[in-house]
Amino acid sequence: MEENEYIEIQKAGNRNPFKLPENYFEEFAARMDEMAADTPKEVKRFIIRPWMYGAAASLAGVLLMGQVYLSDNKKQKLASENYDTYVLSQVNESSIIDYYLASETEK
């Protein structure tokens, strides 16, 4: 201890007052060896391999193409629905009824 001001502490001294069972450390180390043998370590590290880059790029490509195809289909469907609605909106209601009745009479 570097300080001289702690007289009572110095009198007591820093001798280790504890003791151990006989052969404690030998037996403890043997127990730890057993523990390590019973629970072997498995190395489970995720390593990125070169082929994984190719696989990831292919998957991204397939997803992208699928997305493009689906959105294109949807656009076409929407366009056709919009055209039908537009044509009907340009015809007045009585013309539609006349057309309907005329076609019924012909039958």
Place this chain on the structure above:
Amino acid sequence: MNLANTSGQTADEKAKSFSEMVRTYQERLYWHIRKMVLVHDDANDVLQNTFMKAWKGLDNFRGDSQISTWLYRIATNETLSFLSQKKARMMNSFEDVEELMLQNLQADTYFEGDEVQLKLQKAIITLPEKQRLVFNMRFYDEMPYEEMSKILDTSVGALKASYHHAARKVEDFLIKE
């Protein structure tokens, strides 16, 4: 002993490195723990938990710090968590944890201190846990402040101040008793 990079080692090589590590550090860590928990059986449990944690975390040890620093940190954390669990269990009891620890120490067949050393233990146990750690590491183990700083992740200045506060309290206790 090659622990800086165990990821490439086989299971047998890892077990061998671990075995060497236990044999090299068990004694130092045991005394570090024992001075905090006082009783041999408790020290044995905490030391066992320390090495089990080290075994589980062996792959995460990258060698940035020294093995001894890494192990001391685990041992210190295990000791403090053991003491706080003990305190939590005692919450509903009328007994004081420190008082109980002293009683256990006196009854422990593995304590061979005389009256003066028992009095010193009584004084040390009155300190807050972190101050007690610093006091023990400096007073008993004569560990350099720089090494303590790495283990406890505290500046050298703060450790010096903490040690002197602790020593002052212990000295006052010994004078009064």
